[in-house]
Amino acid sequence: MVRKDRITNRSTLNRKKRIRLGILGCRGIPNRYGGYEQFAQYLSQGMVDRGHEVWVYNSSLHPYQEPEWNGVHLIHCFDPEDKLGAAGQFVYDLNCLRDAKKRPFDVLLQLGYTSSALWYRLWPKQMIHLMHMDGLEWKRTKYTPPIQRFLLKMEAWAAKQADVLIADSVAIATYIEEKYERVAPFIPYGAASEVSPDIEDLTAWNVQPKQYTLAIARFVPENHLEEIIQGVLASDTSDPLLVVGNNDQKFGTYLSSRYDSPKIRFVGGIYDLKVLDSLRFYARLYFHGHSVGGTNPSLLEAMACEVPICAHDNPFNRSVLGENAYYFTDSNEVAAIVSRQETESLAREWVSNNKSVVATDYSWEKIIDAYEALFERALAGDRS
Numbered sequence: 030m031v032r033k034d035r036i037t038n039r040s041t042l043n044r045k046k047r048i049r050l051g052i053l054g055c056r057g058i059p060n061r062y063g064g065y066e067q068f069a070q071y072l073s074q075g076m077v078d079r080g081h082e083v084w085v086y087n088s089s090l091h092p093y094q095e096p097e098w099n100g101v102h103l104i105h106c107f108d109p110e111d112k113l114g115a116a117g118q119f120v121y122d123l124n125c126l127r128d129a130k131k132r133p134f135d136v137l138l139q140l141g142y143t144s145s146a147l148w149y150r151l152w153p154k155q156m157i158h159l160m161h162m163d164g165l166e167w168k169r170t171k172y173t174p175p176i177q178r179f180l181l182k183m184e185a186w187a188a189k190q191a192d193v194l195i196a197d198s199v200a201i202a203t204y205i206e207e208k209y210e211r212v213a214p215f216i217p218y219g220a221a222s223e224v225s226p227d228i229e230d231l232t233a234w235n236v237q238p239k240q241y242t243l244a245i246a247r248f249v250p251e252n253h254l255e256e257i258i259q260g261v262l263a264s265d266t267s268d269p270l271l272v273v274g275n276n277d278q279k280f281g282t283y284l285s286s287r288y289d290s291p292k293i294r295f296v297g298g299i300y301d302l303k304v305l306d307s308l309r310f311y312a313r314l315y316f317h318g319h320s321v322g323g324t325n326p327s328l329l330e331a332m333a334c335e336v337p338i339c340a341h342d343n344p345f346n347r348s349v350l351g352e353n354a355y356y357f358t359d360s361n362e363v364a365a366i367v368s369r370q371e372t373e374s375l376a377r378e379w380v381s382n383n384k385s386v387v388a389t390d391y392s393w394e395k396i397i398d399a400y401e402a403l404f405e406r407a408l409a410g411d412r413s
Contacts (some may be wrong), residue, residue: 048076048405049081050082050083051083051129051136052073052086052140054086057093058085061300064326071219071393074100077100083102119144121144126145127151135157141162146187157408158191160188162188162213188205189209194212197215197217197323214403217329217390219329219391219396220330221333221392222387225303226309239311242271242316243270243312244271244315245327247274248278253319254318255284256318257357257360259360261293261367262290264363270292271294272284272294274298275297306330309330314367319341319345320346324345324348328350332384332386337376338350339363340357341357353379353383
């Protein structure tokens, strides 16, 4: 939904055909972190390929420090997260917004509201602001009640102040409409439907095809890695579980020290998509424990890799997978699924269905089409 009162007086209504897009709110591209970075990488590249100009804000801590990546302009802003922890994200977003005031963007796409809504009074006035509402951040169990209340306030400010709201999940779009009486167009993340797995990519982890299970996630409680680990340990399988993700934070350190077992292998962060696709493709079972948020990129990528999926049972995951997955709510259910999965023939049908869904509903071409059309409507003052 576009707030018409904030758009109709802007000179950008008479824009040129080429859209000048700024993307703020991720740690930067090429992706070295997670979902928003993956999305920014594909969207920016796709828009550039269509003849638009795109700038992506990159953290000063990002390992890639060049001024350009595949035709996408990169703006490096000071990020003190390594010194201030999570508070550094607020400083980083503030620095990005200050820089954006000097830029000729037609539209500024903000990925998430957590650390940018606080500065809404400083948002550049000369451009359209689109806010990707992400998940229900204030529900994340890693936050204390005061922080959860703060995040709920940030959500409200973002919902009221942004010109356009975007939801990557039908459940989030419904929530925004009911709570804030605003329409948030549903545009999910994308994924490539065709992958090129290479069995040689398994060598570094000393596993054989279909003789290991896999989980890829950030180490936060709401991704239910602990329940997954406990379930695998309690199951009758001897196959190891590879846990992919940067585990040098507090919760990651806790899990890796508590569950020191040959059946559980913490392999750290992997950001090479080809390697990740190979690990997914050859896994016997892929765990997706995410429970807060919308359409998760790693889930779509697993669907494209034709691996049976065991997902946490919540509306976000069910809206993507439907009935084409195993579901769990606790470690006991994980253990039961792992123990019986080898003889579950129905999983073969699920795998085929999931691959078809990615190809038809979540292709990057389709997602970029939707964003390009949304940018054009917003610049024309269209509320739809």
